[in-house]
Amino acid sequence: MLIREMSREECFRALAGSRLARLACSRENQPYVVPVYLALHEASECLYGFTTFGQKVEWMRANPLVCVETGEVAANNQWVSVIAFGRYEELPERPGNDKERLMAWQVLKTDPMWWEPGDMAWTARASCDPTETLTPVYYRIRIGQMTGREAAQATRIERHVTPPG
């Protein structure tokens, strides 16, 4: 197997090609990771998302430091993984924010199913607890440090790992 570090440009290409990501946030040093759909806006180096209020929004409001992982695992020895540290920025509905929210909507709507994960949570929560806040939440992750690795299948060398002891 050959593993190589990806350039920042290649990392952006991988982020652009994969909407499904894992978003990790943290509260009082307890990490929390959830699957989300994010859409890249490369010019601003931001990932845009849409959800409804819940645990991850509550935690990211309290601590905006996040980490996003995305990639493809075709096989144990054939995969791409990109890990980006970033900062959560919510785009609430208030005067002066229209342009940003419209930008989020424009980036997200390139996927015809973009609203589904957020809407999904909405439906699920509505059926459980109708008093919970159902306001849609638009947000973006401003990407900071980012690393990516790609593994490509090569000639397999057999080896044995012996038990520890």
Next chain:
Amino acid sequence: MLIREMSREECFRALAGSRLARLACSRENQPYVVPVYLALHEASECLYGFTTFGQKVEWMRANPLVCVETGEVAANNQWVSVIAFGRYEELPERPGNDKERLMAWQVLKTDPMWWEPGDMAWTARASCDPTETLTPVYYRIRIGQMTGREAAQATRIERHVTPPG
């Protein structure tokens, strides 16, 4: 789409069926998430892993609180996702630890490729910096609170989401 909460038993079944997971750790409230291969030992409610020393081990040694996400996404409206909070426990090579390390090895080796992700990192690091520690690290995640959700395809109702404003 129908979404339902999974029982703890169903969550364990999903964990047992999917070796690939996302492991999130945190240092000074900066979360970090990486793809890992983990093997479930259901009787002890632990996930076992194998890696080499690197950023995630360093962070988990400093703060053992972790979160693991695993599941399958067949389509936007057909997926399973399990999220488990847990505690990192390293199984270092020292007197009295042989039984635990052997247990880790026995659980992990049920997958013929179990050693590959750790070995992979090892190969990659060895090629970059031969001075880095190359000691194999066996660890387990003791599972605490766990939630799971399953979405199943249902009759699709068309709807439109209008731009924010």
